[in-house]
Amino acid sequence: MPDALPTRLTAPDPPPFALLHRGNRAVEVLIGSVVTVDAVADIPVGPSGSVALLPFRQLAERGLPCHDDGTPLRVLVADERHTVDLESLPHPTSAPVRDAGFTTTDAAYADLARRVRDEDLGVDVTHCLLRRDFSARLEPGAAVGLFAALLRAETGAYWTFAVHDGTRALVGATPQGQVRLRDGEVVLRPTCGTYRYPPSGPEEAGLLAFLADRKESDELTATVDAELALLCALEPDAITVDGPLLVPMGTLAHTACVLRGRGGVDAHRALAGTMFASTAIGAPLAGALRVIEAREPTGRGYYGGAVALFEPNGDLDAATLIRTADLDPSGRLTLSVGATIGADSDPDAEAHETHHKVAGLVRALQGPSHARPAGGGSSAATRDATEPDHTGTPPPAVPHSRTGTPAAPRGDVGAPGTTPHPRQVSGGAPVPPSTLRVAEALARRREEFGAQWTTPAGPVPDLGPLLVVDLGHPAAWTLAHLARRLGWRATVVRVADVDPARLPTTVLCGPTTDPRSRVARDRLRAVAERRGCRVHQVDAGFRPDAVRADPDALAELLGAR
Incomplete structure (x- = not known):
């Protein structure tokens, strides 16, 4: 590290900077100037790269519902870039932490979770993540020290980072990779499910029970389906699904899948x-967002958004802004966390789950005596086995009997049951048992996935043109991708943009739960059938696009079998 760099970053008035630890022994340091832009397409890429902070309200770019709280899209345009060793960072020291705790009680959060479970879930919303906020007061200028402390206290993150934009700083250890683009390959990492280690460390019996839990499996599948639709909308030439697999962290492990697409997409x-990642929203995306807008009284700021590194060569690496502290100039820290509510959710357990989500930050705030040594092991001494109280103050880690609620993937990952990729484990993260029984449990979960997602496409006949009508459900793009695998030359057009005079022989209407879209669909169907077209329809309860679907389901629907 250049001798003057630590002094520059920890000065009372530091330049805008980013510290990025992306799964190896090095930390990238970017320094430059900050600009505010309106849209992702406007993000400039500096000579040494750019780091963009995307707020949750950026979803409005996609026409999706969300509170507009005015949080800006800020971009650090770097003209300096350094790579330094972890040991070169300032060593974290204990600092005063005041007024730490959740801003709402566990009882209030559980009541909200109960109302969402009982009143809001249905066909158009199967899962929804509800936010709550943890706050504390630190000394001003704590970003670099908190970053260094997180590196030692929270293991296994996809990114550990600090981004200071000249006014505020975001500091986090996020397990969730948002999207990566490298050498023409787009990678998404949907994750759902949390196995919380008991005080003695991860155990085979508990891990097997977690992997056999149908609720956990269904939540991961819903998340994969939602992100498959996003990937399909980019129209890559080919898509494959790897997983499920385990992503171990300091006090818990997650399940994840890796979605890969190749061809024709730039970083922006x-x-x-x-x-954004459905991990922080729910599924289906639009329905979950409507619930969030109705149930959360304020905007999310940067929570659930993304931090993205744009490289000068066109590559992209982005992480989801979860497990991330927002520090204002006065030292006020806000950390938003949440639990995903499903039909089988236990509201009290979901409230307890949020305590686990802040555990890494709490350990970091408590100082070096609670941090896991870099490269060291895990021990029971680093975990507090105390149950949380109901005043909103979490212990560093809270074992709980229920295994559940979503988290996030990180890093490159291998096949089910294999040894984790080096990026999956950093520092002293305890690795869950890699036994034959665990590998078999993961393999059984993988067997539920349709072959259309796990095997390459072979040669197919030309079945002709196919119009897929988009009725507002993202599954339209997934259906088009699968139809191309069968041999159709599929295009997707919004129902309002369909030209009745140019309809192909075969039309597929995507799913919808919107009564207005059903009316438009029925009108289009009547016109198409008068013109001699074959019109097929996907109802909301039938999902031939789902990752678990029979590979022949869509072919049978279209009469290609």
Whole structure:
């Protein structure tokens, strides 16, 4: 590290900077100037790259509902870039932490979760993540120290980072990769499910029970389906699904899948088209967002958005802004976390789950005595086995009997049951048992996935043109992708933009739960059938596009079998 760099970053008035630890022993330091832009397409790429902070309200670019709280899209345009060793960072020291705790009680959060479960879930919303906020007061200028502390206290993150834009700073250890573009390949990492280690460390019996839990499996599948639709909308030439697999972290492990698409997408389009990870929203995306807008009284700021590194060569690496502290100039820290509510949710357990989500930050705030040593092991001494109280103050980690609620993937990952990729484990993260029984449990979960997602496409006949009518459900793009695998030359057109005079012989109407879209669909169907077209329809309850669907389901629907 250049001798003057630590002094520059920890000065009372530092330049805008980013510290990025992306799964190896090095930390990237970017320094430059900050600009505010309106849209992802406007993000400039500096000579040394750019780091963009995308607020949750950026979803409005995609026409999706969200509170407009005015949080800006800020971009650090770097003209300096350094790579430094972890040991070169200032060593974290204990600092005063005041007024720490959740801003709402567990009882209030559980009541909200109960109302969402009982009143809001249905065909158009199967899962929804509800936010709550944890706050504390630190000394001003704490970003670099908190970053260094998180590197030692929270293991296994996809990114650990600090981005200071000249006024505020975001500091986090996020397990969720948003999107990566490298050498023409787009990668998404949907994740759902949390196995919380007991005080003695991860155990085979508990891990097997977690992997056999149908609720956990269904939540991951819903998340994969939602992000498959985003990837399909980018129209890559080919898509494959890897997983499910385990992503171990300091006090828990997650399940994840890796979605890969190849061909024809640039960095700005890849990021704009995948806003944002369903891990922090729910599924289906639009329905979950409507619930969030109705149930959360304020905007989310940057929570659930993304931090993205644009490279000068056109590559992109972005992480989801979860497990991320927002520090204002006065030292006020806000950390938003949440639990995903499904039909089988236990509201009290979901409230307890949020305590686990802040555990890494709490350990970091408590100082070096609670941090896991870099490269060291895990021990029971680093975990507090105390149950949370109901005043909103979490312990560093809270074991709980229920295994559940979504988290996030990180890094490149291998096949089910294989040894984790080096990016999956950093520092002293305890690795869950990699036994034959665990590998078999993961393989059984993978067997539920349709072959259309797990095997390459072979040669297919030309079945002719196919119009897929988009009725407002993202599954239209997934259906088009699968139809191309069968041999159709599929295009997707919004129902309002369909030209009745140019209809092909075969038309497929995507799913919808919107009564207005059903009316438009029925009108189009009547016109198309009068013109001699074959019109097929996907009802909301029938999902031939889902990752678990029979590979022949769509072919049978279209009469290609």
